[in-house]
Structures are given as structure tokens and as C-alpha cells.
Amino acid sequence: MTAIHDLTRALQRNNTSKIVLFVADGLGGLPMAPGGKSELETAETPNLDALARRGSLGLSIPVLPGITPGSGPGHLGLFGYDPLEYQIGRGVLEALGIDFELGPDDVAIRGNFCTVDDDGRITDRRAGRIASDIGTRLCQKLDRIEIPEVEVFVRPVKEYRLVIVFRASGLGGNVNDTDPQKTGVTPHEPLGSDEDSQKTAEICKQFLSRAAEILRNEVPANLLTMRGIAKQPDIPTYREVYGLKAAAIAVYPMYRGLARLVGMDVLDAGATLDDQMNRLQAVWDDYDFFFVHFKYTDSTGEDGDFDAKVARIQDVDAVMPHITALNPDVLIVTGDHSTPSKMCSHSWHPVPVLLTADTCRYDNCESFGEAHCHRGGLGQFDAKYLMLLALAHAGRLEKFGA
Amino acid sequence: MTAIHDLTRALQRNNTSKIVLFVADGLGGLPMAPGGKSELETAETPNLDALARRGSLGLSIPVLPGITPGSGPGHLGLFGYDPLEYQIGRGVLEALGIDFELGPDDVAIRGNFCTVDDDGRITDRRAGRIASDIGTRLCQKLDRIEIPEVEVFVRPVKEYRLVIVFRASGLGGNVNDTDPQKTGVTPHEPLGSDEDSQKTAEICKQFLSRAAEILRNEVPANLLTMRGIAKQPDIPTYREVYGLKAAAIAVYPMYRGLARLVGMDVLDAGATLDDQMNRLQAVWDDYDFFFVHFKYTDSTGEDGDFDAKVARIQDVDAVMPHITALNPDVLIVTGDHSTPSKMCSHSWHPVPVLLTADTCRYDNCESFGEAHCHRGGLGQFDAKYLMLLALAHAGRLEKFGA
Numbered sequence A, B: 001m002t003a004i005h006d007l008t009r010a011l012q013r014n015n016t017s018k019i020v021l022f023v024a025d026g027l028g029g030l031p032m033a034p035g036g037k038s039e040l041e042t043a044e045t046p047n048l049d050a051l052a053r054r055g056s057l058g059l060s061i062p063v064l065p066g067i068t069p070g071s072g073p074g075h076l077g078l079f080g081y082d083p084l085e086y087q088i089g090r091g092v093l094e095a096l097g098i099d100f101e102l103g104p105d106d107v108a109i110r111g112n113f114c115t116v117d118d119d120g121r122i123t124d125r126r127a128g129r130i131a132s133d134i135g136t137r138l139c140q141k142l143d144r145i146e147i148p149e150v151e152v153f154v155r156p157v158k159e160y161r162l163v164i165v166f167r168a169s170g171l172g173g174n175v176n177d178t179d180p181q182k183t184g185v186t187p188h189e190p191l192g193s194d195e196d197s198q199k200t201a202e203i204c205k206q207f208l209s210r211a212a213e214i215l216r217n218e219v220p221a222n223l224l225t226m227r228g229i230a231k232q233p234d235i236p237t238y239r240e241v242y243g244l245k246a247a248a249i250a251v252y253p254m255y256r257g258l259a260r261l262v263g264m265d266v267l268d269a270g271a272t273l274d275d276q277m278n279r280l281q282a283v284w285d286d287y288d289f290f291f292v293h294f295k296y297t298d299s300t301g302e303d304g305d306f307d308a309k310v311a312r313i314q315d316v317d318a319v320m321p322h323i324t325a326l327n328p329d330v331l332i333v334t335g336d337h338s339t340p341s342k343m344c345s346h347s348w349h350p351v352p353v354l355l356t357a358d359t360c361r362y363d364n365c366e367s368f369g370e371a372h373c374h375r376g377g378l379g380q381f382d383a384k385y386l387m388l389l390a391l392a393h394a395g396r397l398e399k400f401g402a
Helices: A003-012 A046-054 A072-076 A090-097 A133-143 A195-215 A239-244 A254-262 A271-283 A296-302 A306-325 A370-374 A383-393 B002-011 B046-054 B069-076 B090-097 B133-142 B195-215 B238-242 B251-259 B273-282 B294-303 B304-326 B368-373 B385-392
Strands: A021-025 A056-061 A106-116 A123-124 A151-158 A161-167 A223-232 A246-249 A288-295 A330-334 A350-354 A378-382 B019-024 B056-061 B108-114 B123-124 B150-157 B162-165 B223-230 B248-251 B289-294 B330-334 B349-354 B377-381
Touching: A003 A239, A003 A383, A021 A072, A021 A306, A021 B133, A046 A151, A046 A306, A046 A330, A046 A350, A056 A330, A056 A370, A056 B385, A072 A254, A072 A383, A072 B133, A072 B150, A090 A106, A090 A151, A090 A161, A090 A223, A106 A195, A133 A151, A133 A161, A161 A195, A161 B273, A195 A223, A195 A350, A239 A246, A246 A254, A246 B385, A254 A288, A271 A288, A271 A306, A271 B133, A296 A306, A306 A330, A350 A370, A350 A383, A350 B069, A370 B123, A378 B377, B002 B238, B002 B385, B019 B385, B046 B304, B046 B330, B046 B349, B056 B289, B056 B368, B056 B385, B069 B251, B069 B385, B090 B108, B090 B150, B090 B162, B090 B223, B090 B251, B108 B195, B133 B150, B133 B162, B133 B195, B162 B195, B162 B273, B195 B223, B248 B251, B251 B289, B273 B289, B273 B304, B294 B304, B330 B385, B349 B368, B349 B385, B377 B385
Parallel strands: A021 A288, A021 A330, A056 A378, A246 A288, B019 B289, B019 B330, B056 B377, B248 B289
Antiparallel strands: A056 A350, A106 A123, A106 A161, A106 A223, A151 A161, A330 A350, B056 B349, B108 B123, B108 B162, B108 B223, B150 B162, B330 B349
16 A cells, blocks of 8 residues: 555654554454344443443454455554555465564575475375474474575474575565475475576575485475465565554564564563553553554454353453553554354454544444444444554644645 | 456355345435435335345445446446446447347447438438338348458347447457537548557448448438447456356346356346246256346336336345245345436446345344445445455355465
């Protein structure tokens, strides 16, 4: 969204306001049966309901109607970056997911340990789903591979999954997967589709050749394949496009990585919501914008556990007084997408949004839930516009034109 | 909307789901007096109301707010093709309207028989609105015109209107109208605005010269003019962009032609809704997607006959049990535009949409009508996104990004 950020760059106004974006991952839901209530509507949420009464509600569309986002596009949208414009390769997302601090020149690759026969044909694409400690040991061996003029990082993810990062200037990110997605064949050769990516492909070949020697006698993980070879998108920072000094208080690595991608300071906190709230309070004077991420509304939805998701929403409700005690100028509570327990997965359904600020237009909504959000004052809008609303309510945008 | 189809191509997921798109042409309406009910709200529609209670309602904007679409853009939008990107020339639409099977290389032209004086100046642009049987006889004569390396087809439409098709490779579609839109002047010379279209213009000249000889002694239709010289847009198929095997069950030629344009199989059925329902049932196992078109909600609206339109809407309601008995995964009932009886014409008003599926977010709407649609859960959205919603609710789209 060049247009959005052209506007925010041109209209930035600095002040001392504070904005809190609380993301309850996968917040939106569905009733289990026609006419029933969603998870959010079922939960007892007195604090959120009080906020709803003095704020504005709405529904956000993460990407386009009907399009279900992954966590990457879901969060980029909330952060004000058009998820169709800024696409994050799988290798990059995997690196973010293990808290690897990617640099702008890095090429990140998702690796899978696999098993090949004597002719080099893949017999198991996941090497029998080896235990994580075996994967870790193999990664430590591969991490020692040296390639001239390239820094090589090899890190375990889980079981047969690993991340490989090549750090060198002038590398491209447009290289095909070597994983052929089936057994009985040899892995594909890595090929770059432009000059810079051909350099990357050459490095991949050298790495794979050295890896084959190192893994030759391992059973069953005697080779690896590569997928999602990518550089991080060239994404402008919060500081530059919004003039905001932003902090992320997130527990899960992927969300920490996504925040880092847009230039937020990623702060450490304990694993509980209370820990996150303590951290928020401790750094309150140091930042303009706070992204707080809570994972368990999504994971309970993915488990299809309606009651557990309801309970996690109530956990979110319970910490709201910690935030309102800090008296933020703008407080937004929303999700990056819906994760209906009924579907056990992310979905495309528009996402509940609650925004409170002194400049809200009151919409007579009584509680925070999908039905109220549907008739809320913010209407139904593209998630990428949420940051414009946040900045506006924080008094951080000048008038456009005279 | 390249982006829409880039997404659907990348995210296609095949399954055995069935989608029905029932288009009641010109469905949307207006009350005849302030505070009254529209045609759809006046009609007794127990079956549609039952669907509304378990589905989601909304309003679609065919092109842009305030823009009244013809049938071509109206349907392309419903089919998921941005009507501003894919424009259909009048000659093509006229050919589709007589069930002429256009090929990708064909240039289609709308012809008007006219009357010219001895100096070649037009005295009547419609040749006294000659009877259709005269037009047909003249077309048969013109159909015998031979032009080297070009197949020529001349077909009557109605009264003074005809269709001319030139079939040859390498012809362009950018040629001006020869109809000067006024009397007392000679027709314009056809001129092509690019090299391929200059070839077309030359063929037009040869055809017009031969036609002048053939028609010389006819009264009053002693010449013809040409309008809307066009090739069909290069439009990707349903199969390619959505992975859907699609069937059209439509009676009127133009809608059959529009369906053929996007790669649907156009099935024959009798002329009544019951015939169409029988056909739907007969081919239920053979397709993934079914476009059913009903014309008379539009034609009664164009006649300004409010009561007749109400009756035709009740006809639509009456066949809903035939469709629901087939248990489609997604059933959409909507129109391609509004045709308020009060206006006796197509209009720009957003169009009622009813969508039922197991994954609907319930919106507490009690019946299918403009007012309920306005507060329905689908909100107000661009018609071009309807197919994304259909695919999503059918489980036919993978997640976007990780």
C-alpha cells in the first residue's frame, strides 16, 4: 500500500500519545450451530464490554473477502501493510518463527531432513519424522559448513524441520524449491530466476553437496531438501511510515519476528499475560506504540475447543484493567484473523475490532462480539486501514490538503 | 482484477463440494413510494426467508457506486471478473445474444439496416424499423458475400438489427463505428487504429461495398451501418482460475453466451424454471458449479410492472426446495443488478445477496429483502468478490501465506 504510507509519511504529527494494539490471535469465531453464539459472544467479558460501550466496534477484512490469511499476512494487515503487496516467503517466516534475527541481505530457507536411497532418490520426505534432539544434533554439524564469502547459519526448528540462512551481499531470493514433493525421485536442482538468485542457487548447491557428505552415514536423515527460499520483503519501518517508536510484547517467536520486520523493538517478557502486562507497564514511558500478542485464542480455536477458546478470551478480558490503568489514548483489541472452533482452522470471516479513544463516535454497542461489531460504528473495513484509524484517534495525522 | 485470479489460481483446493449461483436477473428493486416495500420485500417468499434465517445476507455493488451495469458487466462481476477490466464490445454482446458461438479470432459487429438517398446520405438510421422477416431475408442475401481468406457470417437479430462476424486469424477489434448517429450525412469510413484492426477495416469496406450492390434495389433497407466492432475479451476460464467444472442452465442466449465466455458448459433445458430445475438435478453429479439464470424478474421490472415482478420473485421462491433437496454446499441467490419497477430500467442500486453454507456467520436476518440485506452479515461488497466467498464457504481455497 504505497498510497497508505505516502499519506502517513506526509501527514505525520508527533505528540505524546500512546497507542496499544492488543491482538488476541484468531479472535473471530462462529457459533457451533445456527442461531447460537460465537466464542467471543459466549465469553463473560465485563471489561471488554465496558470498553465497547465507550468505544467503537467494527469488523476487519484481513486480505479480501473469502481469503483466509496465515499469521504473516494477518499481522501485516493489522500493522498497516497491504498483505497482497508485502508477501513473506516461507523460509523467512520459518526463520522468524525460531527468533532468528534476519538481516536485509539474508536468504532464509526452510529445510527438511529426508531419506534417500543409494541412487539419490527420496524414500522419505521427512526422514521418519526424526526426534527433535536428533534434528538439533544434525543441524549443529551442518552449521559448521563453510562457504567462501558467505555466512552460513543452520538452526533446528522441530523434528525434521530446520532453517538455513545464507548471509552475503547481492544474493537473490528467487530460487525454486529442491523438495520435489514426492518420493521415488531425486531432489530438484536449485535454479535462480535472475542473476542475483543464480548466485544463491550456486551457494545452495555447494551447501547441499557438503551436507550430503556430512549426512551420508546418518540413518534415516541422510540428506535435506530446501523450500521457500526467500529474502524478507523490503518493508518500511513503523518509525519511518508512522513516526512511531514501537514495542512488541509477544511470546511466540513468529509474532516477535513479524514485529521486528516492521521495525518494532521486541521486548522480552515472561510467558503469561500478567508478565506481558508487567512489561507493558515497565516500558510505558519509553514507547509510543505497543503491540501485545496473545496466542491462545488461536490455538484453542485450531484445536476445535470452543470452551477453551471462551476461557482464553476471558483471560484477555481479565487483563484489560492493567491496560486501561495506563490510560492509553487509543486502545485497540482485535485479532489477526478468525479461527472458529467449529472449523478447527483459520478462516476468512471478518474479525471483531474494538477501538476506544476520546474521539470515538459512539455506536450504542453493548458488548464485544461479532453481532455487535457487525453493526458497530467502524463498519466493515480492510484491516490495512486500522493503523490509519489508530493514528487519527491518537491525533497523529495532519489534515490532508487545505 | 488480476489479483483476485492470481489468488484463486494459487490457492485452489479441489474437493467434491457443489456451488449453486442462482441469478434472478434485475432482482433488486425499490418501493413505489417512500416508506413502502420493494418487489422482493412485497413478495411472499417462505423458502427464501428460511434460507435467509440460516445463511448470511448482504448487498453487492455491481461495478462502482452509482454505476448501472448492463447484463454483460453485471454477470462478469458475479462470475468474479472485474467488469471494468474485462469489457465486452457491443458486437460481441449482440452475437452472444443470438447464441452465435464466437471463436477467439472472430470479430463481431452489430449492424443496422438503414436508408440512404441517391447521394449516399442516410435518411433513416433504422430503415423504417423493417419487420423481422424482411431483416431475416436480407441477412440471408448478405450471408452469401464472399471475402478471400475470411469466413463471413451474417445473422438477423430483430427488425433492422443484425450481426456480422468475420472469422480469420490476425484481425484486430479496434475499428470505429460507421454509423454517424445522425441523418443527412454519409456513413463513416471504417478505420483501424492498429495494424491488425486496419486489416479488419479493409474487410469491413469490402463487405460494405458488396452489401451496397446487393441491397441497392431494396426499399427502404438499401444499406447498413456498423457499430461496436469488437473481439471477445481474452478472459480466463472458470476451470483455470477457480478449478471449477461449471455448467450454465440459462434460457436466454445472451446469458448462455456470457457463461460460455468464461468457459462454462452451456446446457439446454426447457424454457420454464421447472425445466431448469430438472436439468440441474439431472447433471448434479457432473459439475462442481451451477449457474442458473432466470430472466423474468428483470423483464417485468423493465416493464414497470411491480406486481408482475413480485409474482416472478414468488416463482423463484417456489423452486428453492428443488435446489435445497440437492443439498448444495453453497447456495447463492442474487441478481446481476437491480431493475426497480419504479424506474422501468436497470439501476445502480446494490443487489440483494443470500448465501447459505455451513460456515455462515449468522446475522439474525429474518427474510430476504433489501432492508434485511442491508444489515446482513456479508455487508456491502463489490460483486467481483462474490466468487471468493463462494469458494471459501465451499472449502475450495487454501490459506494465503503461512
